[in-house]
Amino acid sequence: MLSVQRPDLLPDPALSREEMEALQREIAAEASFENDLSFDPAAVTDGPLSTPGEGPPLVAGVDQAFLDDRAISAIVVSRGGEIVERVYAVSELSIPYIPGLLSFREGGPIVDAVAELTVEPDLVLFDGSGRIHFREAGLATHMGVVFDVPSVGVAKSLLCGTPTDTTDNLPEGARVPIEADADVTAAAGTVIGHAVQTRQYDSGNRSINPLIVSPGHRVDADTAAALVAALTDGYKLPEPTRRADAYAEEAKSLFDG
DNA sequence: GCGACAG
DNA sequence: ATCTTGTCGC
Numbered sequence: 001m002l003s004v005q006r007p008d009l010l011p012d013p014a015l016s017r018e019e020m021e022a023l024q025r026e027i028a029a030e031a032s033f034e035n036d037l038s039f040d041p042a043a044v045t046d047g048p049l050s051t052p053g054e055g056p057p058l059v060a061g062v063d064q065a066f067l068d069d070r071a072i073s074a075i076v077v078s079r080g081g082e083i084v085e086r087v088y089a090v091s092e093l094s095i096p097y098i099p100g101l102l103s104f105r106e107g108g109p110i111v112d113a114v115a116e117l118t119v120e121p122d123l124v125l126f127d128g129s130g131r132i133h134f135r136e137a138g139l140a141t142h143m144g145v146v147f148d149v150p151s152v153g154v155a156k157s158l159l160c161g162t163p164t165d166t167t168d169n170l171p172e173g174a175r176v177p178i179e180a181d182a183d184v185t186a187a188a189g190t191v192i193g194h195a196v197q198t199r200q201y202d203s204g205n206r207s208i209n210p211l212i213v214s215p216g217h218r219v220d221a222d223t224a225a226a227l228v229a230a231l232t233d234g235y236k237l238p239e240p241t242r243r244a245d246a247y248a249e250e251a252k253s254l255f256d257g
Numbered sequence: 258g259c260g261a262c263a264g
Numbered sequence: 265a266t267c268t269t270g271t272c273g274c
Contacts, residue, residue, distance in 0.1 A: 099262040
């Protein structure tokens, strides 16, 4: 089970906006955007074949569903595509969604769900940004640092930063770097993540938008993108995220309908 | 004042 | 995120 390593950096919704931003700068200073993994990222897949001998790493997907003022946080842990554990927690939400401060709304509920885990993931995928954040401390980075676990941010749209090329109609498998600009604390030009086209229609009129992948903690930008691509299997979202998404919806339906 | 931004 | 019918394309 993962345990809180930095209680001083937990997302406190009662902080003022200024204090939240100050905490994010502190988190960014504690975060590592370099690989520090317990497994070989080049051998990761969501299928059975992987590193011979020691077996694939435990990968967790985290996602949430909402119902009134409550958040249902779900975590699904799998190894080589096989589900190892599923947990969820229902938590009261105390503050609204504010761009740039997402972890202060959803971080607490996620911590609640993590407390239910009995296994310790080698990698955690979050729904949102990591380093692609004004102060380089998005949800994935915040949670990664609090638990000191390798993490990756998987977002469906870009919060900030500038793509080095167009991200429209990219072919499947394509990857476009996202660089820090004046809106980001990192030095301009620093690659803080990538647009990753995990899926695309072969032909036709419509096109699928790429995923926005960024390092959370203990993973570099290239590896984060490669891991998400390796964990994807025919759908836009990587499998760990899809499983968490489905489980969150399932848990939610237990409460309403 | 304008712009604008994860879930 | 959530609210929702239809509609296009494989």
